[in-house]
Amino acid sequence: MLPETGSAEPVSESSNPEALVDWALHRFAGQRTIMTSAFGMEGCALIDMIARRTSAFTVVYLDTGFFFPETMTLLERLIQRYPRIDFVNRGTTLSPQEQKERYGDELWKRDPSRCCQLRKIEPMKAVMEEADVWVTGLRRSQSATRQHLRVAEWDWRYDLLKINPLANWERRDVWEYVQRHDVPFNALHVRGYPSIGCTHCTAPVEGSEVTDYVRDGRWSGQDKTECGLHGDGI
Numbered sequence: 001m002l003p004e005t006g007s008a009e010p011v012s013e014s015s016n017p018e019a020l021v022d023w024a025l026h027r028f029a030g031q032r033t034i035m036t037s038a039f040g041m042e043g044c045a046l047i048d049m050i051a052r053r054t055s056a057f058t059v060v061y062l063d064t065g066f067f068f069p070e071t072m073t074l075l076e077r078l079i080q081r082y083p084r085i086d087f088v089n090r091g092t093t094l095s096p097q098e099q100k101e102r103y104g105d106e107l108w109k110r111d112p113s114r115c116c117q118l119r120k121i122e123p124m125k126a127v128m129e130e131a132d133v134w135v136t137g138l139r140r141s142q143s144a145t146r147q148h149l150r151v152a153e154w155d156w157r158y159d160l161l162k163i164n165p166l167a168n169w170e171r172r173d174v175w176e177y178v179q180r181h182d183v184p185f186n187a188l189h190v191r192g193y194p195s196i197g198c199t200h201c202t203a204p205v206e207g208s209e210v211t212d213y214v215r216d217g218r219w220s221g222q223d224k225t226e227c228g229l230h231g232d233g234i
């Protein structure tokens, strides 16, 4: 939670991710700084960068109750690999059964935005109320909706500073980092899943390579490509 290291070196919009992590940890030391992750490859690379530079840091995740078994296995590996990172689940207390009783069966098919609101966005709001600085693994080239990301920007919805150290990277850069540092990553990535969320709303993308990133496998067949956690349609 309280980063202790990092560098005071100035950074800019074109700085590399590790320089940005150094800067953020130094510049905002003592602030309530958290990272959120659903443990995609980007998140894993960023966790590794942070873990190399701090003695304590909090990574928050929102367990929707619909994670893939492979995601849970990855989480266990990350916990083992990075003992100085505190992995905190702030997922909804609304169980899948309670959701079914209150909102009907398979809400994710009938109204996925409502389902994401209940299982992701509302829990995220509670997390953000307790943070000053929010670090994410978003990249510009992940989708058209993310192309205007900046490496650091004010998030008006949550009223805090948002830092996106990987904003300039391509998926291939992430893959190379993960390979170079032997970072644990979700086994589904090499089985055709470029982006991984809930079991009900994630499908493999035919022909996709591990260095590709597309969001076609998320909510496929529906008019939705983002869960809404990041605002502005992201």
Ligand code: SF4
Pocket (backbone or CB within 6 Å): 064, 066, 107, 108, 111, 112, 113, 115, 116, 117, 119, 120, 197, 198, 199, 200, 201, 227
């Ligand atoms: S990704 Fe699907 S199952 Fe998960 S919260 Fe959103 S709509 Fe519900």
